[in-house]
Amino acid sequence: MNQYIFHPFVLPFVLGMAFVLTYCLVGLLRIIAQLPKDDRKQFWRSLVTPKTAWANIRDLFGDCLFHVKIWKRNPILGYMHSSIAFGWFMLIAIGHVMLFTLKPLEGVDVQGFERTFTNCYYPIFYKHFATETPVFAFLMDFFLIVIITGIFIAVVKKIYSGMVGVKRVTKFGFADNMIRFALWTIFPFRLVAEKTNIMAFWWLYSIDLMIFMCLLPFTRYMHIPTEALFILLRHAGLKAREPRKGFALAQIYSCPSCGLCIDACPMSVNDKMSDNTSAYFMKKLRNKDSEEAQRIAETCLMCGKCVMVCPVSIESCDIKFSQRAATPYNINSDHSYLDVISTEAQRSGEISVNNPHVLYFAGCMTQLTPKIMRAMKQIMEAAGEDYEFIDKDGGICCGRPMLLSGKTAEAKAMIEKNTELIKKSGAKKLVLSCPICYKVFKEEYHLEGIEIQHHTQYIDELIKSGKLQVDKGDVNYVYHDPCELGRAFGVYDEPREVIESVGNLRKAKSEKELSICCGGSLGSFNLTQQERDEITENSVNDLMFNHPDEIVTACPLCLKTFARKSPVQVQDIAEIVCEKLKK
């Protein structure tokens, strides 16, 4: 070993690097080994498919280095992330370029193992050993300063998180706080060491790097290396199947615990409930606290807002479903009635004989809000539609509640029976009033040749085609986007256009993809009524932001939930259209 390019202070760094690389390699192999066989095949294939390969490259740069999504959300937060990530990347990259352009190193030529060994720390500590050309000196100093500005923002953010538009931040343990402190000090130490060449700062710099890398696997910063893998797996189109294996594991380690989901979560109306948010769910899973993870998975409303705001695009709802599916709930369902229902329907002959153009499936929630059914009936009559109510006399559940509790086989039995009944009808279009049903019909049913519409889309179409004539009134409405219609399928414009044709549309404080769950969601198993009421009150306040005369929604469950807490009348979109039908 040449004295000139070695100094013992590089050793802490080298040890830390060796540890973290080994850990990541083992982790990578483990995750790939845990993937189900089909998924693994799909993954390899995606790496060589041009379309996904391009998406991989785009997102690896866009998400991991430049943090485009965070920029879009908040430029200060975006700058903080990309200055540190991209700046650090550039320091490493330029350092390595330097390594190859500057050989032999300051007149000392080392070869073989020594050369390799030197290479791994040289770009990190080069200033102690050599002086670089002015261009490199400028670039290296520039990016170092960029990183330090990012860290400055991070320190300010820690003191005052409101600056970057974040109200609540994740609560951290000892290791997370420690590694954060290490990250904050690495670069200032480096700057001082480089400028003064005081040995103590070179040691501090190296030890800081070691602390950072040794703690990395046990803290949220593990998201830095894992996110790259997660992006590849996500683009391969995989879905989490087990709560703590394979793809799910990659997602768990990709969660940076940034806490954006905490502010977004409808449960964050109070501190106690905010412990149920996805950031903590991922943390509990990661720490193998399966009891708490199970509790959170069962408490979640499954509104999908955390998935929508997640800068890493972690599909936390999917992981929660897989957690539920892994639990053997004592549900002894008896589906023998399914056969009886099919014979009843055949006997009445209602569906098969009439051969209607439009089939209306109210669903059990709409059965409990008969005003919606009555309104739909009047609307279809007024439009002169050839229609039939498929479940007027009590039908079969769409299957979604069973799916929500992870009972796929039971859900499948219902789905098959409904499919048989619907196909037999010969209808061209299926209209649903309940977004909960809509989601399952869109995703799990195979109804080729039959158009599936939610009644907001259907009514919008009827009005636009001129089949339905309505009068515009002067009532000010606010529209609540049901989770299963909005975030799940992006049906945002049709209901708004319908409302504008019968009255004035006022804006809510949080709209469209940021709409707040009503609190009545079937998704949660164990929220108490009081907790749900708090969520509802918060959501109602958000809707009342611009003082509308009435709240309009498009989901019977949201309707019932809001009606309990709203200071103004709550109606379904079908009801307000029905009021304004041209006589």
Add this chain to the structure above:
Amino acid sequence: MKENILIIGGGAAGMEAATQLQKLGQTPIIIEKSNALGGHVAQWDRLFPAFHPAKDVVEQMLANVKGVDVRMNTEVADIQRNENGFKAVLSDNTTIDAKAVVLATGFDLFNAERKQEYGYGIYNNVITSLELEKFFRTGKDERINNPKKIGFVHCVGARDVKVCNTYCSKVCCTTALKQACEMKEVFPDAEVYTFYMDLRMFGPGYEDLYLRTQKDFDVKCVRGRVCEVSEDMDGRLVIKAEDTLFGKPLKMTLDLLVLMCSMEKNKSIDAIQQKLGVANNSDGFMQIKDTYLGMNDTAKDGVFVAGTCTAPKSLPDTIAEARSVAVEVFNYINNR
């Protein structure tokens, strides 16, 4: 000492409190927002458990309050506390100075439209318990057209977290059985069903009424809640319920469905209540000072409560409370 006592509400509680306070030598003044005394009792036909005409009770009470200063069609517009007690401004712009205030503002009937699944206001043949009493009194209701099959639903708006009312409304069980028997009297050929969660027959003679309902009147009591109501082609009502004793779901077609609506606090008094500083309890009724020894007291000095403004109560309970509030007020005035 003879003092003015402001009694807000001219129902059973207000009338009885006034009667007793007058006997104790005080000057009660009843403020009644409607054009008649008697409150909800006056809207009833007969009373449980012995089918006693409500009219008799109301007439007796009216005779008792003779000589009491009653302000009909009047509400309290504003009320202030001063060193002598209270100064109230009425809706007719007159003012009253009073030493003490008795809130006897009673209840509102639960708005059955809030339980949309029961179809009140949507289907023609769904009526409330109050509307049925009116039918018994007047014999007139277009919706009641010689029904062959009649259902009663208990606990509408009571013991139901879904409408935010977790309390028991106390009197609907017995009222439902009384009304079921009366329907059998009017329509002897009709089949009558009641759908209950529990039958809370807490008073003297109530359990006997329950036995008679089944034995003498052949009313069928089904333990289970009705979950939804729809209308068939002929405009008859199709109800779905669960018979929890058989452990089976059931479906039934009815000609008439009667909803036993719960009691909720009369909210028209909210503004005055707030001015007086009287809080609500978790059920939304007025908060009393103590469950056992302060049921007529509020947290505020000189402000007293009686009757169903503090919780659902039967008529005998209300009258007993009205009498006790008179003694409490009398003692308050005389500093005893």
